[in-house]
Amino acid sequence: xxxxxxxxxxxxxxxxxxxxxxxxxxxxxxxxxxxxxxxxxxxxxxxxxxxxxxxxxxxxxxxxxxxxxxxxxxxxxxxxxxxxxxxxxxxxxxxxxxxxxxxxxxxxxxxxxxxxxxxxxxxxxxx
Numbered sequence: 001x002x003x004x005x006x007x008x009x010x011x012x013x014x015x016x017x018x019x020x021x022x023x024x025x026x027x028x029x030x031x032x033x034x035x036x037x038x039x040x041x042x043x044x045x046x047x048x049x050x051x052x053x054x055x056x057x058x059x060x061x062x063x064x065x066x067x068x069x070x071x072x073x074x075x076x077x078x079x080x081x082x083x084x085x086x087x088x089x090x091x092x093x094x095x096x097x098x099x100x101x102x103x104x105x106x107x108x109x110x111x112x113x114x115x116x117x118x119x120x121x122x123x124x125x126x127x
Contacts, residue, residue, distance in 0.1 A: 021098065021105050021106055022098055022100070022103045022104065022105065022106070023103060023104065023105075023106045023109050024102055024103055025091045025099075025102055025103065025104050025108070025109070026108075026109040026112050026113060027088070027089060027090045027091060027112075028087070028088055028089040028090075028112070028116050029088050029090075030086060030088055031086045031087055031088065031116070032085055032086040033085060033086050033087075033120070033123055035123050035124065036084075037084060037123060038084060039062065039063070039082075039083065039084055041123075042082050042083070042084060042087065042123070043062075043065070043082065045119055045122040045123045046065060046080055046082060046087065046119055047060075047065070048122055049115060049118035049119040049121075049122050050065075050067050050080075050115065052118055053069075053111070053114055053115050053118050054069060054071075055067040055068065055069045055078075055111075055115060056068050056069070056070075058077060063081060063082060063083060064079070064080070064081050064082075065079075065080040065082075066078070066079055066080070066092065067080060067115075069111055071107070071111075073096050074094075074095065074096045074097050074105075074107065075093075075094060075095040075096065075097075076091075076093070076094040076095075076097060076108050076111065077092040077093045077094070078090060078091060078092050078112065078115075079092050087119065089112055089115065089116060091104070091108075094108060
């Protein structure tokens, strides 16, 4: 009887350990910065940060960039809209990241947060 309880508990723990990978999609919405950057400086900071964090440019025109990232068998793309005062990063598409409705694998959120931090750091250092 103890053996059955042990296996049942072990199975429950295995099932529960896999439940924590999905999170609500993290978007950066209208982040306003206290910097006086030209449109060119803003674009340069975003592109430099993206390259540093291994995001590739899929499409680019003034005020808008589509970035994509491939990590092993995982893929994600985001829209980055920007002007002289700030920027937004919004989910666009993904593959193999368990995207369901408003939720996605936590690694996507980590990649976007790291990109956001890198952009902010570059903008502050370019004052």
